Amino acid sequence: MHIDWAALGQVFGVSLAVTVGVVGVFTLGIIGTSRTAQPQPQAAAGGASPVARTGAYACFALCAAVVAYGIYLIVA
């Protein structure tokens, strides 16, 4: 009986890395575009700075690229 442990290990490694990577990058994007949670209602300085916003869009773009690669994998 031959079990392809190498392929299984590869699937595990790639899945773990890509999932954590994409979720992490996407979360960074969300952080960049959202306000911090403030206990008081009128939180003035909660808005995202332009730099954070730009970085966030870069994160979202990276995620979009990963999704595009996923579609490519399905089609190919």
Add this chain to the structure above:
Amino acid sequence: MEHITLLIGIVIVTALVFDFTNGFHDTANAMATTISTGALGPRVAVAMSAVLNLVGAFLSVEVAKTISGGIIDEGSGIQPEVIFAGLVGAILWNLVTWLAGLPSSSSHALFGGLIGATVVSVGMDGVNGDAIVMKVLIPAVAAPVVAGIATVAATRLTYRLANNRAAEDTAKGYRAGQIASAALVSLAHGTNDAQKTMGVITLALVTGGVIAPDSDPPMWVIVSAGLAIALGTYLGGWRIIRTMGKGITDIQPPQGFAAQTGAATVILASSHIGFALSTTQVCSGAVMGAGVGRKGGVVRWSTAGRMVAAWALTLPAAGLVAAAAALLADQGNGGIAAVAVLAVLGCGVIWMLSRRKPVDASNVNEPGAESAEPVGVVTAAVRSVAPPPAGKTASAADGADGTDAADTSNAHASNASGSTSDKDASSESAPTPATAGTGSTS
């Protein structure tokens, strides 16, 4: 196009029915968490999934050359009757698990059905034992583990990173991301599973001599298979969606996003690297992982356990039904007709049972029966009062040993349909003193 015999026609219709059950069985994979987090409304979600399934069916030109991936020896004179019996087994098992609201692999049901039918018709030689271990058992164990661990890590990470952000702000982003991941899962599903049905129909056409061996599926096969899976997806297996979206754990937007992304990644990675994992088990594992990964998240292991039991039963149960069907079908035309009639009857019974506690788009996000304890008490009371039902249809009996939920429905059903006379008898005997008493006073 040559003459298509009646038998081939029946096989094609059966294959399309299987495709249809495959669609509504697996809607949950892509859309359960999307619906439960509110990223998409139930109707919109299944419509989107259906469209993507249809698109997916047309995307890939690579035909599923071997419908069973080498598990059965397709070269050894496999007859249309065998395919037919295998499909019947797979369809009935899909419907039983749907009735119980349990996500189980449609591919495994198809494999099991084909194995069972082949063993009866051709013998054990027609089945490749190593391939069963390699293609079914190992992936079944590995899929939820791989997807679960990846999702646990991703869920932990995203909660840690975004823990000082306003939840209402982040929820929008998470939902958008989740929709993208769910779309990928739907697309991949359409490509893989519609292909499977196309492969079955093409094989049936080849064995019937309608088209030449090794030819691509005709356009009408691609169109009809795509439409069948899309229609099934659109109708939505709401029972399974409820189990996956609400029953296993309570999903919040970050978890939904992590789970769906993990599922999409594992599905694509596994099919790309060449170690195919079952979509259903990947998605279920990811949902469990999301439950484990959130602080304070609760995974209902009893529901998860029932689900795992259904996975373990899928192959043998579908195989047994298919074996019985193959035995009948081998008797000639009458046998095939009998199998067809019994299959239709079985589907009808299961559908009738499902109408007793319908789950649809309107109540899909309500907690399922498993969290409502009073139902269990009532059922137990009903069971203790009612005598055990004697006669059941074959399909209902199959469900009874599978799961508690199916058991519950069966108990209700047999109570109402099978043994109404018993019920009448007991209700006559029990209140007799009371009626006698009131009768004497008045």
